[in-house]
Amino acid sequence: MRKVSASEHLSGLIVLLRFSKDARALLTTSPGDAETRAREALQTFRNLGNIDGETAAQTLIAKVLVLRGSWQEAIRPARNALKSLKLANCIDAQKILVRALLGCSQTGEARQSTTAKLTEFEQQSDRHGQAAMTMLMATISAAEGNPTEAWSTIQEAQGLCDPSDLKLLSKVHLEASSILLQLRMLDETLVRAQEALMAFWKLGDRLGEQKANAVLSEVYSLRGVPHLAPNRPQAVEAMKEMAKAVGLRDADGYQKASEQLARLAVSNPPISKKEKREVFDEVLRRDQAASDFIRANSSASKVDTSLAGETFRAVEKKGLYFGYRAGGIAYGPRFRGIDVALGRATAARGIEDEAHAYAVYQLQEEADDWEKGYRAHPSILDSALQSGSVIGLTRQ
Template sequence: MADAALSSAEAIMVDAKAMFPDTPTASDALIGYEAPKAQMVSYQQRMLYRSKASEALTLAKDALVSFRRAGESAKKVSALKVVVDASMAMDRSFDAMMAASDELAMIKRTGNKQAEVDVSEMLAEVQIARGDAGSASQSLNEALALYRELGKKDGEAKILRTLAGLKLKTGRTKEALSMAQQGLGLFKELGDSKGEADCQRIINRAYAESGEMEKAPNRNDALKALEDLASAVENRDKSLWKTAIVELNKSSAYTQHDVQQIFGSALKKDRQAAASFLQQMGIRSSGSAPELVLKEVTKVFTYVGFRVGGLGYGPRFRCLNPTHALGVEGDVSSVKAVACLQISDEADDWEKELQYHPGILDGCLQSQSALG
């Protein structure tokens, strides 16, 4: 029964993830992979995705309990993976973190190093997604020590790569550089070209952020791409622009100053034509449009403010996510409230089917609080 439940749960999650393909993991984002372009997702699609995740979660939880009782470590880890993935899909990262950390504590008592390293990686991925760099670093370091103890160089290289990306993200460039170089050596030894490229990208970014761009291994590749980018702007060549941008992102061996110099030079030669081309490519040149200012007001701050003012909204009427005040700098009359509203998880199924949910309607009014 447990095997069947796990198989069903895994199949359901595969089906759910297929709705949003090519979505990078949290650790992928650290390495520098770009997220896919935003796509419009209907309410029905989102609800179907969450429904599938919920179904998988229920099955995986039952399987996890059974495998835990039977002492089947490998299957237990597989079931936990579905529990974590499904929880994350339902935007319940805290539940995912607790599931992984609780299981890790139990596994540590058994002395099963492979299961421990698998769950440590799982936990780190959730912690990275939650923005908890400190805890993620600790989990990754524990996984690194375990991989070294197990003598698994592929796992060691993978953890070093993720740790390097995490260190770089938190501004610790020297540590990032050291770990990326260690990872690069291991990936070369293993013949893993993708791993090599990932570590090279991190090394390039580390040198760029530390002001030592000349030391970046792929600097020459980036300079060639920058030349192509300049040519693309000058000749209004969209195809060459796209190719140059891909190559720049692939190497990461450039600074924002490099790019600004190219744009500045093009604007000096023919401001109107260059500005028009850059705008088509999604780049706004200075002075081509009013400066917009976006001020965020967090969900917690919003509802604490309401509470202080005497309005105690219940869970079903706390539908606002972070709200923003958007307007032209210096023009008070242009300021507007921009908000994303979502029906509470505590709402009953019938509430979610309402065309005009009371919490959403009231949330539209609540959003005006962002205007001050």
């Protein structure tokens, strides 16, 4: 390697500082531009022999690829960055590597790599590093389908955190909210996500704010009040952009808007099916080939599931019972006992007893007082049978 002059070293530092500032801004507004800038900077840093710059660029490239759902591509730059980083500076790159490995379902390798780093931090009595790696272990447990173990581990991570370490605490709160969401503990999810949002706001971390707002939006969507979601205006705008792209046959524009919509929540963007129909109704009515375009491009779009556990889709109550009526079964008010229904929209993990749908049954207000004394009301028993249709409805 050639010797780098003092002026080249100074030039490299200036480029690195400028790059770091620009990269953070682009990451929240335009991940594609951030990746382009990072790859250009990577070549510049290599020419200057600036190892710190190379590592920063590799880390950013991996982060962008994870955000775009290109997990396999993200593994190599994340590993390259880790090779050059000292232990105390490896936390961000290790987190990105874990996200990439989990995206590729390589949970064993993610656990092995994180365990090795955790051991190194323990040997150096570095509580900050231990807390960060323990948080990642919770993420891995959640990805393995063990949310209860993940919740126990994230509590351990919080116990290791220094209360003044706002940067790490914000990430722990965010991860806790994600795990609580998988456990469907919505009140607790709301509290943790709000704590994370406030911490990210104090830090000026816009990307963190976006992730916390995505979790909050998911909670409000699951509660059936999407109009209260913080990401609601952006969701409506993204949906309109998708409809516009359909009319123009703009595949890139459609997928870009689709990816934006997906980032606004974990799996249920804060916009109802009725609103989606209203947005797309005009273009679908006057353009018979629009449906084919939507199907072709929806299957190709990539969604970031780094915060998601299993993906479940809500079924609207009115739509559920309208479907039964159309099929010849007209349930009366007393027998419309399914108030909340969620069905799996993605494949299960291969676990034998993995749930395919969830439903909440409730005796309806139309029931007379004397009916409320039944320990097993006929409408509740019937609702248990009705809920089987939720599985099929969410896969349409």
